[in-house]
Amino acid sequence: MRSTKSPSWIDRLLGTHPTLPPPHVFALDAQELRYGSFHHGAQGYVFEASRRQPLPAEAIGSGVLGGAMPEPRVFWEFLRNFVEGLTIREASLVLPDSWLRLAFTETSELPRKTRARDEVLRWKLKHLVPFRVEDLRISAIEVTPFPEQEEPYRLLLGFALETLVSQLEEAFSGVGIEIGQLTNTTLALLASLEHTVADDDLAALVMVQDDAFTLSYRYRGEPLIYRYKAFAEEADRDQALAVRRNLRLTTTYLHQHFPELPLRRSFLAAPPESESRWLEWLYDELEVAPEPLAYEHFPLARTQIDLTWLETAPLLGAASLEVM
Numbered sequence: 001m002r003s004t005k006s007p008s009w010i011d012r013l014l015g016t017h018p019t020l021p022p023p024h025v026f027a028l029d030a031q032e033l034r035y036g037s038f039h040h041g042a043q044g045y046v047f048e049a050s051r052r053q054p055l056p057a058e059a060i061g062s063g064v065l066g067g068a069m070p071e072p073r074v075f076w077e078f079l080r081n082f083v084e085g086l087t088i089r090e091a092s093l094v095l096p097d098s099w100l101r102l103a104f105t106e107t108s109e110l111p112r113k114t115r116a117r118d119e120v121l122r123w124k125l126k127h128l129v130p131f132r133v134e135d136l137r138i139s140a141i142e143v144t145p146f147p148e149q150e151e152p153y154r155l156l157l158g159f160a161l162e163t164l165v166s167q168l169e170e171a172f173s174g175v176g177i178e179i180g181q182l183t184n185t186t187l188a189l190l191a192s193l194e195h196t197v198a199d200d201d202l203a204a205l206v207m208v209q210d211d212a213f214t215l216s217y218r219y220r221g222e223p224l225i226y227r228y229k230a231f232a233e234e235a236d237r238d239q240a241l242a243v244r245r246n247l248r249l250t251t252t253y254l255h256q257h258f259p260e261l262p263l264r265r266s267f268l269a270a271p272p273e274s275e276s277r278w279l280e281w282l283y284d285e286l287e288v289a290p291e292p293l294a295y296e297h298f299p300l301a302r303t304q305i306d307l308t309w310l311e312t313a314p315l316l317g318a319a320s321l322e323v324m
């Protein structure tokens with residue numbers, strides 16, 4: 001998703017060409033800021049440099065979509081020190097899925113005027129999510145329609161808290177860095193797996209974070225299905241039941257819409273301490289054996305020792321994700 005307020009999907013609808021992403025990527029969550037830079041080598045991407053640093057206490061507000069900075073000056077000073085010595089004019093920024101959410105919708109042909117398009121997108125989103133759409137930054141990308149859908153177009157909507165996104169853009173701009181692309185962890189991870197999955201193969205990705213998990217399906221270079229599920233405070237047995245039920249319902253939904261499209265591969269991105277139980281759940285509920293993600297899944301010729309693959313993969317994905 002582009003960070004500019006003009007909807008990014010219009011580029012694809014108008015047939016203009018995507019541009020290459022910047023080699024510099026930042027990944028931010030409530031705990032820390034990470035940075036990576038990449039370039040193409042003869043045998044894959046070379047992970048040239050990385051940095052990471054915990055955020056100051058309460059630098060970012062809390063909430064279901066993240067929260068506005070209570071005191072922007074704190075983050076500005078932190079960021080100025082973080083990027084000292086780096087020469088960066090443009091970068092991508094990866095946010096947690098809880099901060100930058102995704103939803104699919106159908107639509108008829110959209111108005112060409114920016115304000116009218118924005119009104120249609122907000123009206124669509126209002127019927128999909130329990131948030132005040134007036135407070136959100138919204139962008140959209142056109143994707144392949146589902147068979148037998150009612151409207152002619154299908155859009156992947158991205159939405160985040162406008163106040164937080166604006167504060168982040170202003171902070172980076174204040175240190176001379178333009179955020180040319182915003183994306184979330186799931187989309188960045190899917191992009192990092194592009195070389196691993198054959199274009200005509202349907203693949204699933206389960207990503208586990210501290211407060212939620214996502215289940216996404218990718219086909220022919222596009223997200224096909226996306227599910228975000230926040231973790232409730234429940235016993236391990238209840239969580240297992242809830243996860244299994246969500247996996248089973250999504251599989252049924254897929255069979256209903258794509259009965260002749262078998263799942264070819266499934267991937268798990270999870271912290272080491274929870275990987276074994278998630279592998280068990282996926283093995284029982286999905287139709288192919290799950291593959292726990294590791295460095296060999298990614299086109300890296302050189303990496304950085306201070307970042308795990310779970311931290312590296314979204315940075316790599318954002319560095320390879322075409323800016324639409």
